Amino acid sequence: MDCKILGAPVQDGAGRMGCEMGPSALRTAGLAGALRELGHRVADLGTILPATVRPLAHGNLALKALPEISAWTAGIAEAAYDVSADAMPIFLGGDHSISAGTVSGLARRAAEAGRPLFVLWLDAHPDFHTLDTTASGNLHGVPLAYASGQPGFGGYFPDLPVAVDPKRICAMGLRSVDPAEREALNQAGVTVHDMRAIDEHGIAPLLRAFLARVAAQDGLLHVSLDVDFLDPSIAPAVGTTVPGGATLREAHLVMEMLSDSGLVSSLDLVELNPFLDERGRTATLMVDLTASLMGRRIMDRPTLSHSGSF
Numbered sequence: 001m002d003c004k005i006l007g008a009p010v011q012d013g014a015g016r017m018g019c020e021m022g023p024s025a026l027r028t029a030g031l032a033g034a035l036r037e038l039g040h041r042v043a044d045l046g047t048i049l050p051a052t053v054r055p056l057a058h059g060n061l062a063l064k065a066l067p068e069i070s071a072w073t074a075g076i077a078e079a080a081y082d083v084s085a086d087a088m089p090i091f092l093g094g095d096h097s098i099s100a101g102t103v104s105g106l107a108r109r110a111a112e113a114g115r116p117l118f119v120l121w122l123d124a125h126p127d128f129h130t131l132d133t134t135a136s137g138n139l140h141g142v143p144l145a146y147a148s149g150q151p152g153f154g155g156y157f158p159d160l161p162v163a164v165d166p167k168r169i170c171a172m173g174l175r176s177v178d179p180a181e182r183e184a185l186n187q188a189g190v191t192v193h194d195m196r197a198i199d200e201h202g203i204a205p206l207l208r209a210f211l212a213r214v215a216a217q218d219g220l221l222h223v224s225l226d227v228d229f230l231d232p233s234i235a236p237a238v239g240t241t242v243p244g245g246a247t248l249r250e251a252h253l254v255m256e257m258l259s260d261s262g263l264v265s266s267l268d269l270v271e272l273n274p275f276l277d278e279r280g281r282t283a284t285l286m287v288d289l290t291a292s293l294m295g296r297r298i299m300d301r302p303t304l305s306h307s308g309s310f
C-alpha cells in the first residue's frame with residue numbers, strides 16, 4: 001500500500017504542553033521503517049502548517065487557544081483532503097484536536113468519491129464537547145462533535161464541507177465521559193462501546209459488528225487512536241491518563257482485526273506526549289500497534305482455523 005505520513009505538531013488543544021513533540025517521537029520510534037518492512041511504500045511528507053491565525057472571541061471564557069486551533073483545523077483539513085486522493089494517510093499528532101481537521105478533510109474526500117466515511121474512535125474520552133459545553137476549555141475535547149456536525153462551531157471553526165454521519169461513528173474504550181457529552185452522544189446516535197461493554201462482551205465481537213456495517217455499505221474507515229485508549233500501565237505518555245484502559249493484547253487484537261478487514265483508509269496517532277514517556281516505550285507501542293494495523297502478524301496465517309462460528 002502507499003502510505004503518506006504527515007506530522008501535525010499541535011499542542012494547544014491539550015491541557016499541558018508536550019504533544020508538539022509527538023511526531024518526532026513516532027518518527028524516532030521507527031514508524032516509516034516498520035511500515036516499509038511490511039512491504040508498504042512510505043513517503044514522509046513532513047509537517048502540516050496551520051492557516052493564518054485570526055482573532056476570535058467566544059462567550060465561553062474557558063476556551064483556550066481558539067484562534068490557534070481553528071487555524072490548525074483549516075490547515076489540517078486541507079492537507080487531509082489533498083493527501084487522501086491516492087494514498088493511505090497516517091497523521092501524527094499532536095493532541096486530538098488535529099482530528100477536527102483530519103476527519104473533516106477525509107469526509108470531504110469520501111463524499112467526492114461517493115463513499116460513506118465511517119470513524120472508529122479509540123479513546124478513553126469521546127471528545128464530543130461543543131464550544132459551549134466544554135468546561136475545561138481544552139479543544140482536544142471537541143473534534144468528534146465538530147466533525148460530525150454538532151451545533152455551535154459556525155464562525156469559530158472552519159465551515160464544515162461535509163459532516164460525518166454520527167450513526168457511522170463507533171467510539172470504543174470510553175471510561176471518562178462528561179454529562180453534556182453523554183447526552184449529545186445519545187442524541188446523535190453514536191455507537192459507544194465503553195470499557196464496561198468491552199469487559200462484558202470482549203472487544204472482538206463489538207468490533208466485528210461495526211466492521212460488518214462498514215463492509216456492507218462499502219464504506220471508507222478512518223481510525224483515530226488516542227494514546228489514552230490504552231491502559232496507563234502500558235502507555236504512560238499522555239496528559240489525560242484514565243485507569244482501566246485497553247490491554248496490550250486487546251489493542252493489538254483490534255489492530256489485527258482492522259488489518260484483516262482491509263477497510264481502513266486513514267489513521268490518526270494522537271495525544272502522545274513524549275515529555276511524559278519512559279524511554280520511548282509509549283511511542284514504540286504506538287508504532288507496534290500501527291504495524292499490526294498494517295499487516296504485521298505473529299504467524300503468517302491465522303493461528304486458529306474455524307468455520308466462522310465460535
Ligand SMILES: NC(=[NH2+])NCCC[C@H](N)C(=O)O
Binds near residue numbers: 095135140141226
Ligand atoms: N483528547 C483528549 N484527551 N480529550 C480529553 C478530554 C477530557 C475532558 N472531556 C475535557 O473536555 O477536558
Ligand SMILES: [Mn+2]
Binds near residue numbers: 123125226271
Ligand atoms: Mn481523545
Ligand SMILES: [Mn+2]
Binds near residue numbers: 226228
Ligand atoms: Mn482521550
